[in-house]
Amino acid sequence: MTADGAKPDFIGLKRLEPTLPSSYYYDPVAFERDLERLWHPNWVYAFRASTLREPGSFKTVTIGRQTAFVVRDEDGALRAFHNTCRHRGTALCRESEGRLKSMLISCPYHAWGYDLKGDLRRVPSLSMPEGFDRKNFSLYPIALTEWRGLVFLCFDAANAPTFSQAFARGSDRLDHWPIEDLVTGHTYTRRLACNWKVFWENYNECLHCPRVHPELCDMVPIYGRGIMSEREDPKWADHVSTDDPRIKGGLKRGAQSWTVDGRPVGDVFPNLTEAERSGAFHFMTGLPSMYMIAHVDFMRIGSLRPLGPEETELTVDWLFSAATLADPKADITKAIDFATTVLDQDADVCELNQRGIRAKPHKQGVLMPEEMYLADFHEWVRAGLGGEA
Numbered sequence: 300m301t302a303d304g305a306k307p308d309f310i311g312l313k314r315l316e317p318t319l320p321s322s323y324y325y326d327p328v329a330f331e332r333d334l335e336r337l338w339h340p341n342w343v344y345a346f347r348a349s350t351l352r353e354p355g356s357f358k359t360v361t362i363g364r365q366t367a368f369v370v371r372d373e374d375g376a377l378r379a380f381h382n383t384c385r386h387r388g389t390a391l392c393r394e395s396e397g398r399l400k401s402m403l404i405s406c407p408y409h410a411w412g413y414d415l416k417g418d419l420r421r422v423p424s425l426s427m428p429e430g431f432d433r434k435n436f437s438l439y440p441i442a443l444t445e446w447r448g449l450v451f452l453c454f455d456a457a458n459a460p461t462f463s464q465a466f467a468r469g470s471d472r473l474d475h476w477p478i479e480d481l482v483t484g485h486t487y488t489r490r491l492a493c494n495w496k497v498f499w500e501n502y503n504e505c506l507h508c509p510r511v512h513p514e515l516c517d518m519v520p521i522y523g524r525g526i527m528s529e530r531e532d533p534k535w536a537d538h539v540s541t542d543d544p545r546i547k548g549g550l551k552r553g554a555q556s557w558t559v560d561g562r563p564v565g566d567v568f569p570n571l572t573e574a575e576r577s578g579a580f581h582f583m584t585g586l587p588s589m590y591m592i593a594h595v596d597f598m599r600i601g602s603l604r605p606l607g608p609e610e611t612e613l614t615v616d617w618l619f620s621a622a623t624l625a626d627p628k629a630d631i632t633k634a635i636d637f638a639t640t641v642l643d644q645d646a647d648v649c650e651l652n653q654r655g656i657r658a659k660p661h662k663q664g665v666l667m668p669e670e671m672y673l674a675d676f677h678e679w680v681r682a683g684l685g686g687e688a
């Protein structure tokens with residue numbers, strides 16, 4: 300809404316906007332800068348809290364070359380530390396997950412031991428050097444927040460932003476989806492041969508949809524026009540009276556969910572409003588690491604790990620109600636197959652984007668009007684980089 304209460308007009312870009320410089324997508328120095336300024340100071344999605352239930356159970360989470368050791372302590376709280384011993388810096392844990400044999404985090408090198416609050420408890424030397432106070436050698440903390448059953452970390456613990464800033468402007472609220480109660484029914488993992496920003500750029504526009512996603516454009520007809528909502532069409536005012544989903548957005552007539560046949564695979568979540576039941580989907584975006592897409596009967600959580608300047612791991616969990624997963628008549632493959640097709644199409648085109656971006660004359664690209672959310676993403680990147688680019 301505008302200040303006078305009127306609906307906003309055409310929302311596409313009107314001005315010519317350059318993309319980020321091409322080197323930002325492959326230069327190792329730029330990658331390190333992304334980690335330092337965009338990943339480590341922000342909240343990064345780790346995993347679902349329900350996957351770490353027992354005291355002493357742990358997981359490690361690696362972002363770039365920084366690794367967090369996350370453990371559930373004796374009181375049931377989750378705690379996160381750098382996976383680094385205070386003696387001489389050895390990695391405390393090699394595994395990606397497991398359960399401690401005792402309630403002590405024991406360094407595999409010289410056996411310094413820390414309690415689950417991170418305090419140094421065991422130093423096996425026969426004597427202590429003068430002035431050594433074990434209180435000064437607790438594990439390095441990493442900030443941790445749980446939100447609706449999801450665990451987020453901020454590696455720059457001393458400067459962690461308030462969690463309310465974790466989700467991007469324009470995100471929906473998923474208050475009526477029972478996120479914390481849902482159960483993972485399927486996981487998709489793919490190593491993408493592209494920079495992590497290429498993934499987000501693709502996520503933020505549908506100009507590619509007509510060419511790349513025929514099945515999706517059939518399900519969400521407005522995508523077949525390369526846009527995601529009515530006001531991305533400069534001539535939207537000519538069509539105000541129609542309810543055609545090709546103009547107004549939403550799923551095709553008769554479809555209720557993102558499945559191969561458009562039918563929900565299980566019961567529709569009971570607390571959704573009428574608008575939430577009829578929308579194509581609802582989403583929340585947590586830059587730089589995650590997104591959630593909510594449908595009437597299931598959800599997906601996607602998360603990214605930047606592995607290198609030109610390599611990114613994408614993991615997507617499909618979440619269903621326990622009742623749906625227990626129902627022998629509920630065929631969850633209908634939900635899995637539909638989105639997997641779309642994910643693979645996007646992954647392929649992201650990799651193609653990365654391959655071309657290295658051409659020597661291609662210093663920078665340009666955005667089209669339909670790429671206004673991509674401009675917002677670039678603004679977020681530029682702001683995080685301190686106005687560079």
Ligand code: FES
Binds near residue numbers: 406410
């Ligand atoms: S490096 Fe950990 S005990 Fe020596």
Ligand SMILES: [Fe+2]
Binds near residue numbers: 507511
């Ligand atoms: Fe796509």
